[in-house]
Amino acid sequence: MHLLSRETSSPEATGAxxxxxxxxxxxxxxxxxxxxxxxxxxxxxxxLVTALGCDPRSAxxxxxxxxxxxxxxxxxxxxxxxxxxxxxxDAYRLRSSEDVESLGWDAIMQHGSAAPSTVLIVEWPERIExxxxxxxxCAIVSLLATGERSRRIEIMLPDSWSTRPLVHExxxxxxxxxxxxxxxxxxxxxxYPFADQRTKDADLYKWFSGKHSxxxxxxxxxxxx
Ligand code: ADP
Ligand code: MG
Numbered sequence: 564m565h566l567l568s569r570e571t572s573s574p575e576a577t578g579a580x581x582x583x584x585x586x587x588x589x590x591x592x593x594x595x596x597x598x599x600x601x602x603x604x605x606x607x608x609x610x611l612v613t614a615l616g617c618d619p620r621s622a623x624x625x626x627x628x629x630x631x632x633x634x635x636x637x638x639x640x641x642x643x644x645x646x647x648x649x650x651x652x653d654a655y656r657l658r659s660s661e662d663v664e665s666l667g668w669d670a671i672m673q674h675g676s677a678a679p680s681t682v683l684i685v686e687w688p689e690r691i692e693x694x695x696x697x698x699x700x701c702a703i704v705s706l707l708a709t710g711e712r713s714r715r716i717e718i719m720l721p722d723s724w725s726t727r728p729l730v731h732e733x734x735x736x737x738x739x740x741x742x743x744x745x746x747x748x749x750x751x752x753x754x755y756p757f758a759d760q761r762t763k764d765a766d767l768y769k770w771f772s773g774k775h776s777x778x779x780x781x782x783x784x785x786x787x788x
Contacts, residue, residue, distance in 0.1 A: 564699065565720040567734050572713055577603055577706075578610035579738035579747035580716060584702065585614035586729045586751040587720075590646040590680045593696055595688040598706035603714050604686045605653075607704060611684060612649050614749075616641070629653055630666050642728075647680040654685060660693035668694060676700070742766075 571577045588594070594611065596604040613619045617633035631651045650671045657663060670678060675696050677683040688695055695701070703719040724730055729751040736750035741758035743766065748755055757763040 564722060565725065565730070565734055566717060567720075568715065568717045569737060570709070570713060570715055571738065574603070574606050574712075575747045576738050577607055577714060577716065579749045580718075581607045581610040582614040582749040583729075583733045583736075583738065583751045584704070584718065585611050586749070587724065587727050587733055588615065588646070588682050588702070589642075589644040589727070590682060591676045591678075592646075592682050593677050593701040594682070594684045595695070595698070595701045595703045596684065596686045596706070597688065597703065599708070602706035602708050603716075604704075604706060607706065607716075608651050608684050608686065612651055615646060615649050615682060617649050629656065630671070632671075646682040648682075650677070650681055650683045652683065652685045652691075654687040654690040657687075657690050660691045663691050663694045672696075 569580055571580060584594070588611075596608060598604055609619070612621075612633060616635035618636075621631070621633040629652060633649050633651070635646050635649055652663075652671075654663075671681060671683055672678065672694065685691070685695065688701075700721055702721070702724075703717075705717045707715045709715050718733075720730065720734075732751045732755070736755060738750055739748050739756045740746070741748050741756065741762060743762045744758040746758040748758055754760050754763045757766060
């Protein structure tokens, strides 16, 4: 398993990490969200569901409905293995794996992994252990509150995911605030550490123009060509 450990200082920073994880997920994957009440599992799940292309309104907490299935609308440029739907399960009120059978589990889990074209995200997975794939086959996200707004988040990824695109970036980089816009940037972003391409280009321009320092006052002729 690959382990990464991060300390986030706000829900937005946690969201940037979740969006990074979304970039390495494929249809059939299962994500376990572990941690006490208030640790940030639902906060993490919401960004994950949205980053996978689901409507943010459908990504609300499933605590009362227990299972929330959203259709993903991946961009036309998305990977062919992007999920077509995301199932978010909150198992807090379930007592055993048998309880899930009554919730249409067959449509979510098949042959030991999430159903084809589905990503499954589970809060309180330990309550329905028998209904889930072995831990070693899942992404495991464990969250711990270390202060009012600080969270320690550990993510374990199966070894078999090593060759997936962007896994390296997720492991090596930390979520960062864009210096220019202040927005949180996910570790897997192609414009990292900038929020977008325009900001990245602007910074590159500044960097280049900074290198060519001007040693005399600018004169009207300089503006030519
Ligand atoms: P859980 O599902 O684990 O019970 P929730 O996500 O519902 O937890 O609640 C976590 C609460 O903590 C939310 O109100 C969220 O805004 C707050 N919070 C504060 N700081 C953070 C952070 N760094 N990461 C995630 N959530 C945070
Ligand atoms: Mg929750």
